[in-house]
Amino acid sequence: MEKFLQIETQKFLDFYDKSTPEVRESLKPLFGNQIIEYLCFKIKSYEDACEYLYNTYIEINIPDRKATAYSKLLTIIKALNDGWTENGVYFYPEFSIEDNKFELKQIKQGGWTDSFPFSNAFKFRDAELAKYCAEKFIDLFKEVYI
Numbered sequence: 001m002e003k004f005l006q007i008e009t010q011k012f013l014d015f016y017d018k019s020t021p022e023v024r025e026s027l028k029p030l031f032g033n034q035i036i037e038y039l040c041f042k043i044k045s046y047e048d049a050c051e052y053l054y055n056t057y058i059e060i061n062i063p064d065r066k067a068t069a070y071s072k073l074l075t076i077i078k079a080l081n082d083g084w085t086e087n088g089v090y091f092y093p094e095f096s097i098e099d100n101k102f103e104l105k106q107i108k109q110g111g112w113t114d115s116f117p118f119s120n121a122f123k124f125r126d127a128e129l130a131k132y133c134a135e136k137f138i139d140l141f142k143e144v145y146i
Contacts, residue, residue, distance in 0.1 A: 016035070021083035024082060025083055035082075036129060039080055040080070040129070043076060043079045046072040046075060046140075049076040049079035050075060052079045053078060053079050069140045070121075072140055073140050073141065076133060076140075077124065080132070088111065089109060089110070090125065091107055091108065091109055091110070091123070091124045091129070092107070092108055092122050092123055093107055093108075093122065093134035094108050095134070095141060095145060102138070102141075103138070107130045110123070
């Protein structure tokens with residue numbers, strides 16, 4: 001006979017937010033997509049990412065707009081990846097510029113055995129997170145790439 005554990009969603013999310021990175025990692029195989037949806041719901045801006053990671057807003061005072069966008073993206077990606085350590089397979093967005101329009105082309109999968117001519121700093125543990133970030137923060141990616 002199977003037994004089920006029931007917990008209110010908000011209580012689980014509160015517990016998740018207060019958990020250590022190790023506990024969060026152990027919960028991901030059990031609640032995978034639900035945690036991804038929660039992170040996408042919670043991280044909708046650079047400010048949200050700062051609050052999630054550091055409990056405070058961190059102002060970036062870099063005169064170069066590309067460097068500012070790059071720094072903001074790294075913070076957002078760190079929050080969305082939620083403690084993921086880069087090993088094995090990862091996902092990253094690929095963009096295109098057609099008719100002067102910058103847009104998401106596809107989400108690609110990479111691995112540590114791949115030989116890239118450069119290191120892609122925008123790595124995600126999950127294809128859905130990569131897609132969400134690429135679509136939601138496309139203006140920051142555009143600042144970096146154009």
